[in-house]
Amino acid sequence: MLQSSPIRVVHPSIETSAQNKHVTGVDNPSVISAKSIRKTYLDRAGREIEALQGLSLDIQAGEFVAIVGPSGCGKTTLLKMLSGLVEPSSGVIYLDGRAVTGPSTDVGMVFQHATLLPWRTVLRNVEIPIDVQRLDRQRGRKRALELLDMVGLASFADRYPSELSGGMQQRVGICRALVHDPRVLLMDEPFGALDAMTRDDLTLELQRIWMESGKSIVFVTHSISEAVFLADRVIVMCPRPSRVVEILRIDVGRPRLLNKVSRSALMDYEDHIRGLFNVMEIKRNDS
Amino acid sequence: MTVRGSEQRARLAAFIQSPRLARTIGAVGIVTVVGLFGITFWALVVHLSGVDQRLFPGPLAVGTAMMDLLISERFWSNFLVTTQEAVTGLSVGCLAAILVGIVVANSRAVEIVFMPYAVALQSMPKMALAPLIVVWFGFGFSSKVILVATLVFFPMLVNVIAGLRSSPSEEVQMLRASGASRLQLLYFLQFPNALSFIFAALEACVVLGVIGAIIGEYVGAEGGIGYQMLQYYKQFRTAEFFALMIVLAALGFGQYLLVGAVRRRVVFWSR
Numbered sequence: 169m170l171q172s173s174p175i176r177v178v179h180p181s182i183e184t185s186a187q188n189k190h191v192t193g194v195d196n197p198s199v200i201s202a203k204s205i206r207k208t209y210l211d212r213a214g215r216e217i218e219a220l221q222g223l224s225l226d227i228q229a230g231e232f233v234a235i236v237g238p239s240g241c242g243k244t245t246l247l248k249m250l251s252g253l254v255e256p257s258s259g260v261i262y263l264d265g266r267a268v269t270g271p272s273t274d275v276g277m278v279f280q281h282a283t284l285l286p287w288r289t290v291l292r293n294v295e296i297p298i299d300v301q302r303l304d305r306q307r308g309r310k311r312a313l314e315l316l317d318m319v320g321l322a323s324f325a326d327r328y329p330s331e332l333s334g335g336m337q338q339r340v341g342i343c344r345a346l347v348h349d350p351r352v353l354l355m356d357e358p359f360g361a362l363d364a365m366t367r368d369d370l371t372l373e374l375q376r377i378w379m380e381s382g383k384s385i386v387f388v389t390h391s392i393s394e395a396v397f398l399a400d401r402v403i404v405m406c407p408r409p410s411r412v413v414e415i416l417r418i419d420v421g422r423p424r425l426l427n428k429v430s431r432s433a434l435m436d437y438e439d440h441i442r443g444l445f446n447v448m449e450i451k452r453n454d455s
Numbered sequence: 456m457t458v459r460g461s462e463q464r465a466r467l468a469a470f471i472q473s474p475r476l477a478r479t480i481g482a483v484g485i486v487t488v489v490g491l492f493g494i495t496f497w498a499l500v501v502h503l504s505g506v507d508q509r510l511f512p513g514p515l516a517v518g519t520a521m522m523d524l525l526i527s528e529r530f531w532s533n534f535l536v537t538t539q540e541a542v543t544g545l546s547v548g549c550l551a552a553i554l555v556g557i558v559v560a561n562s563r564a565v566e567i568v569f570m571p572y573a574v575a576l577q578s579m580p581k582m583a584l585a586p587l588i589v590v591w592f593g594f595g596f597s598s599k600v601i602l603v604a605t606l607v608f609f610p611m612l613v614n615v616i617a618g619l620r621s622s623p624s625e626e627v628q629m630l631r632a633s634g635a636s637r638l639q640l641l642y643f644l645q646f647p648n649a650l651s652f653i654f655a656a657l658e659a660c661v662v663l664g665v666i667g668a669i670i671g672e673y674v675g676a677e678g679g680i681g682y683q684m685l686q687y688y689k690q691f692r693t694a695e696f697f698a699l700m701i702v703l704a705a706l707g708f709g710q711y712l713l714v715g716a717v718r719r720r721v722v723f724w725s726r
Binding site: 248251252253271272273275277279280281283285286287296297299300301328330348354 | 632
């Protein structure tokens with residue numbers, strides 16, 4: 169049935185990477201490669217709770233992957249494991265072929281809140297990874313200014329975060345995540361705290377930044393339309409137990425726009441994912 | 456020239472009409488009126504009740520005593536002694552508290568071993584220790600510094616620990632994801648974030664500093680405002696004693712204002 173629809177589904181399994189290569193037809197090397205990672209933790213009573221069931225996943229260089237699912241589905245846990253902030257209970261994650269054992273300088277991270285330090289100016293906030301990693305200051309500053317210029321905030325370089333709107337702060341957060349030129353950008357619901365219009369602006373801007381920079385992006389969200397609009401591949405996750413239910417390729421050209429043509433092309437994918445969540449809901453209510 | 460002149464005039468006019476100036480003048484005015492009212496009330500009570508002014512001096516007697524003090528060399532040398540004791544003790548106690556606080560906030564083991572003793576010591580009235588400290592460290596400068604330092608240590612320590620622990624978790628993750636070590640986390644986030652707590656504690660501690668120095672001088676000293684007060688007490692010169700009390704209040708208040716001004720400069724981002 170799925171074969172006849174325009175939607176191509178890649179089922180989550182150990183074979184994911186092979187299938188992806190088949191689908192894309194490109195032998196792009198994987199930037200991130202997760203091999204049957206699992207995360208469990210103990211609750212207060214000492215019982216083992218599964219935060220994420222076994223998952224294997226490959227992300228190609230320059231690919232935009234969105235992870236979508238309701239809260240409690242383990243999507244943030246997955247992202248934190250990819251960033252090295254959280255260690256998987258079992259399984260291995262490879263970043264550029266090297267096993268991840270902790271936070272890596274090849275990763276930039278964007279959070280739901282901009283997490284700017286109020287005592288640093290906008291420019292100094294963007295420079296935080298340069299300072300922390302003790303990179304070349306002059307080159308770092310040049311790059312920080314270029315990035316601020318790219319998001320239209322060059323004139324705000326010497327302002328303090330409190331003088332900026334929420335959307336502007338999040339733009340600064342994105343610049344900071346890119347300043348040390350990481351290979352991968354990990355974003356944890358970065359537009360979740362913004363109003364709808366700012367959200368639309370930043371969604372378009374993120375697409376542009378991604379197309380210009382050629383980074384791989386892993387983008388966690390609970391908005392289906394945001395995931396479908398931005399991503400090459402959408403990983404659909406479900407809670408109780410936390411797992412991947414489907415990996416969906418979005419075959420729509422770039423740049424995608426917030427107009428009728430683009431959106432109608434994306435609509436089928438959105439409906440498909442909504443359908444998946446509805447089925448989950450019915451199953452859970454039945455049991 | 457004329458352009459600059461007119462610009463200055465315009466700026467002056469804007470300042471005079473600014474609500475901020477009006478607020479400041481209003482506040483100063485109210486404080487002055489309340490003060491004058493209080494002094495008048497004080498004078499009336501003393502003069503109408505006919506109480507012996509050697510027991511309870513009126514504002515005029517205290518004012519005269521104050522004038523005499525302010526031109527005496529002896530007062531100023533004592534003032535300098537007490538101020539130095541208070542400020543040095545405050546610095547030593549606060550720096551020690553910040554260093555210990557950094558260690559305690561970053562190590563569960565140290566906290567579990569150290570904190571019960573710190574709390575037990577804090578429960579001890581340290582003023583009661585003053586004679587012992589003077590016996591141990593002499594009549595001079597060091598005994599007062601140590602008394603002040605022990606007095607301010609705990610309130611500062613508690614605030615340093617609370618401040619270091621108050622860093623928002625997303626900011627911590629942001630820095631860790633950037634590759635920050637624990638020391639870098641402290642330097643880039645935890646310590647700057649704790650500064651508003653440290654300054655709040657410092658505003659409370661400056662007053663403690665003056666109290667500690669005076670108590671130390673009461674117990675045994677070779678100089679200082681407390682020492683001078685004790686002499687006036689023995690000579691039954693209450694007007695001078697009152698005048699020195701006012702000086703102490705001014706000293707504490709001045710330090711408090713100074714710390715507040717520095718805080719607004721340093722921790723400019725909070726409120």
